[in-house]
Amino acid sequence: MAELEFSNLSKSFDGLPALQDINAQIASGEFVALLGPSGCGKTTLLRLTAGFEQPTSGQINLGGNTVAGPNSFVPPEEREIGIVFQSYALWPHKSVFGNVAYPLEVRRVPRAEREARVKEALALTGLSAFGDRMPSQLSGGQRQRVALARCLVFDPRAVLLDEPLANLDLALRASMHEVFSMFHRRTQATMLYVTHDQSEALALADRVAVMEAGKIRQFAAPEVLYREPVDCFVAGFVGDGAVVSAEITGRSENKNLILKVLGQEVQSRSATAEPSHVSIRPEAITLSSDAPLRAKVISCTYLGGRFRLTLDVAGETLIAFSEHRASIGESVGVTLHDLWAFRDPDADVVIAKSLAHA
Amino acid sequence: MKALPKSRGSSRSLDRLLPIILLPIALIALGPVARLLLEGVGFGDGFTTEHLTTVLTRPSTGTALQHSLITAGGGTILSILIGATFAYLVALTDIRGKGALVFCLMIPMMIPPQITALAWMQMAGPSSTILKMFGLAPPLGSPQPLHSPAGIILLLGIQHASLVFLTLRAGLRMIPADLVEAARMSGASSFRVWTQTVLPLSMPSLIAGGAMAFVTALGNFGIPAMLGIPAGYATLPTLIYQRLVGMGPSVLPEVAVLSLLIGTVAILGVLLSRYVLSQRGFGLVGLSGNPLALNLGTARRPVEIGLWLFIFVILALPLLALAATSLIPAYGVTLTFTNATFDAWKEVLFTQPVTRRAYANSLMLATGAAAVLLMISLPLAWLMERRSSPLTRLLDGLIDLPYALPGVVLSIACILTFLNLPFTDLTLYGTIWIILLAYLARFFVVMLRPIQASIAQLDPAMEEAAASVGAHLGRRLRDIVLPLAAPSAAAGAILVFLTAVNELTVSALLWSSGTETLGVVIYNLEDSGETVMASALAMSIVLLIVVLMGIVQAGANRFPKGVIPWQS
Numbered sequence: 001m002a003e004l005e006f007s008n009l010s011k012s013f014d015g016l017p018a019l020q021d022i023n024a025q026i027a028s029g030e031f032v033a034l035l036g037p038s039g040c041g042k043t044t045l046l047r048l049t050a051g052f053e054q055p056t057s058g059q060i061n062l063g064g065n066t067v068a069g070p071n072s073f074v075p076p077e078e079r080e081i082g083i084v085f086q087s088y089a090l091w092p093h094k095s096v097f098g099n100v101a102y103p104l105e106v107r108r109v110p111r112a113e114r115e116a117r118v119k120e121a122l123a124l125t126g127l128s129a130f131g132d133r134m135p136s137q138l139s140g141g142q143r144q145r146v147a148l149a150r151c152l153v154f155d156p157r158a159v160l161l162d163e164p165l166a167n168l169d170l171a172l173r174a175s176m177h178e179v180f181s182m183f184h185r186r187t188q189a190t191m192l193y194v195t196h197d198q199s200e201a202l203a204l205a206d207r208v209a210v211m212e213a214g215k216i217r218q219f220a221a222p223e224v225l226y227r228e229p230v231d232c233f234v235a236g237f238v239g240d241g242a243v244v245s246a247e248i249t250g251r252s253e254n255k256n257l258i259l260k261v262l263g264q265e266v267q268s269r270s271a272t273a274e275p276s277h278v279s280i281r282p283e284a285i286t287l288s289s290d291a292p293l294r295a296k297v298i299s300c301t302y303l304g305g306r307f308r309l310t311l312d313v314a315g316e317t318l319i320a321f322s323e324h325r326a327s328i329g330e331s332v333g334v335t336l337h338d339l340w341a342f343r344d345p346d347a348d349v350v351i352a353k354s355l356a357h358a
Numbered sequence: 359m360k361a362l363p364k365s366r367g368s369s370r371s372l373d374r375l376l377p378i379i380l381l382p383i384a385l386i387a388l389g390p391v392a393r394l395l396l397e398g399v400g401f402g403d404g405f406t407t408e409h410l411t412t413v414l415t416r417p418s419t420g421t422a423l424q425h426s427l428i429t430a431g432g433g434t435i436l437s438i439l440i441g442a443t444f445a446y447l448v449a450l451t452d453i454r455g456k457g458a459l460v461f462c463l464m465i466p467m468m469i470p471p472q473i474t475a476l477a478w479m480q481m482a483g484p485s486s487t488i489l490k491m492f493g494l495a496p497p498l499g500s501p502q503p504l505h506s507p508a509g510i511i512l513l514l515g516i517q518h519a520s521l522v523f524l525t526l527r528a529g530l531r532m533i534p535a536d537l538v539e540a541a542r543m544s545g546a547s548s549f550r551v552w553t554q555t556v557l558p559l560s561m562p563s564l565i566a567g568g569a570m571a572f573v574t575a576l577g578n579f580g581i582p583a584m585l586g587i588p589a590g591y592a593t594l595p596t597l598i599y600q601r602l603v604g605m606g607p608s609v610l611p612e613v614a615v616l617s618l619l620i621g622t623v624a625i626l627g628v629l630l631s632r633y634v635l636s637q638r639g640f641g642l643v644g645l646s647g648n649p650l651a652l653n654l655g656t657a658r659r660p661v662e663i664g665l666w667l668f669i670f671v672i673l674a675l676p677l678l679a680l681a682a683t684s685l686i687p688a689y690g691v692t693l694t695f696t697n698a699t700f701d702a703w704k705e706v707l708f709t710q711p712v713t714r715r716a717y718a719n720s721l722m723l724a725t726g727a728a729a730v731l732l733m734i735s736l737p738l739a740w741l742m743e744r745r746s747s748p749l750t751r752l753l754d755g756l757i758d759l760p761y762a763l764p765g766v767v768l769s770i771a772c773i774l775t776f777l778n779l780p781f782t783d784l785t786l787y788g789t790i791w792i793i794l795l796a797y798l799a800r801f802f803v804v805m806l807r808p809i810q811a812s813i814a815q816l817d818p819a820m821e822e823a824a825a826s827v828g829a830h831l832g833r834r835l836r837d838i839v840l841p842l843a844a845p846s847a848a849a850g851a852i853l854v855f856l857t858a859v860n861e862l863t864v865s866a867l868l869w870s871s872g873t874e875t876l877g878v879v880i881y882n883l884e885d886s887g888e889t890v891m892a893s894a895l896a897m898s899i900v901l902l903i904v905v906l907m908g909i910v911q912a913g914a915n916r917f918p919k920g921v922i923p924w925q926s
Binding site for chain 2: 075
């Protein structure tokens, strides 16, 4: 296993930037998810790591060696990086056994050892009974596991997964989550997992890199992303809740800033003294009948065990959880606590725009 | 922690070496055509327009050009009538047995033209075996009706009807079914739907198919040679043949001009059709979902009978006549059950050294061309799809040329190029190698396109997966791309084989004693009056071709769309 390092990595296609100035370090054995909407550059980063694309500038180090840089480029077949494709890319003319054995054939591993290692990989992925099948005779989940076994068998330095669950149904996804976690525990492989599904990223990864428009917006543990997003994009993309603009009062209390949000003065955690927005998670809202801040219920959905309410407060939309059903149009009182404030990099632009319009 | 393995170096270098194969391929495929263009302006003896003016002002040139235009034009009109009727009925209506009908309509295209001509000649005229059997033959001494411009037009029309059919049917499949449904909802009858919706929308493909039929008919040598030469009716290809056979290589500059003339007419034909197309282009919006099936109602059975009767007349009847002739003991004898004999078959297949040699030559050339093209097409198709560059795109655009140009043009081009090999005293003229090289140039696209289609369909992730597990380029091509493209490559190889075995035009100009091909021998046997043996040989080739077509057909559903020419 090896650590993975991107420094000042950029990639353009026909002059259009797909990745800009990516800097990140992934520790040996770490499970990292690349999360972002389609077109954000996450797959490009994965393909650069695999060696299918060459960077426009910057460099990639794997285990201390430069695999792509200004003067060097190690082709994919010499990087010892395994990859699981969204389409699985199983070779249709080879049996399950043949698919899994191919990496070892290429490495000229002696037949006896090869068979033993393939059997071990098939056993680990629960495919022992399917060695003689052709890929076309397998279900989606089984194909996924063959792709995983094919990666596992040659003991790669890192494993890349490109939206591996996108083609599976919901029930299968849940069981594949466990397969991936087990795979990671057993192999202790450095893993890079591309997905646009935040629940997948938050559930599986040690750390998540949230990407947008070719840049990493935030790279942190799932709970940090959720509780302390750095900008409006991350706050809105990861987790449920609302992002609302905030005014600075200049005062603070118990290391918390006092901000004016929706006309109310509230305490807020913050990493900066001059925040522009607050992230209001559903847990940060307590509903009561007598709170001074009034909200109107717009919709009410049952989630099992609790209700998810969409509220309208002074023109802003908030999300709250409630133990009781609320009727549409009903007026409820809202109390805010434990908010997280941040300064959005685009805030200056937004302010300048609103000034121009005024 | 493992250190990265030391770079093996091989994979990168192969990636760099592979594009080098483009050069010899471009030379073989396009060199002769380029050489021919140069010859027209007197390359070698300084720039001169002397040959150009001599040849173009000679009366025989004008007559042959006129004959070419009349026969090719008439043949094209006939092809359009036949091909369009079949295409509209097969693509738009609910007639039954479409697959079998299409397969039968395609057979004339795959049968060598000189065999078609021979078969038809056995069906008409005073010596027709089949007419004699029924006592219908015209009296001895009356002329062979097919030895005439009308005969040439008839056979050219039948031979190339399938080109119109295929192009038009492909176009009809693109017409969104909802357009027709909309017309019917507006109250239009089936006939009005056809005249007012389908016909205008399919006109572009009809014109494109007509242009293909015209260019192919213009370059056809077998039919005007068999039917026109005995009647003293020369077209441009037969004029070139007669000059070159009569005078030898000394007339090369002259025939080069003639072949350039054919090439020019062919290209003008294509340009004209492109111009007409551009004038009436409209985009089609919508999904070409379910195929159309207009209900013919009570007319269905008569239409089906009519179509099959037509197939019987253009395909079965001539072949029966050919078979009948191949079984008589001597030409002119009436076939009966008692005198039917396989003597001519035995003679032609086992005894005659020329025919045995021709079989060996043709099979060798066809196998050789198929094998060589198979080996170079796979890496080339891979390069074109996966490492596309301006150079590969240029080659992609030009590689159709040797196949699209009339065969006579390519033959002359090959003679010019290989008569004196550059930088040596060697000549390939008169050897079998010049025929092989001409076949390689001519049939390149036949092999390349199916492989290209299947590599284009191949998920690039298949190769990337192999790269990520450590397979370098050579192994990826061998272990992943080759097996997955194999069915299409096999289909392509069989098609090259089929077309090469059939081939007469190119080899008619390039053969010499010892390097005869089957096409040449059939022509020579007929020319020297050995009609019975010619028929037996022709019949054996027809059987070979139908079997090969059947093999390709049997694997039809394993190939990507468009690989099999008779299943667009």
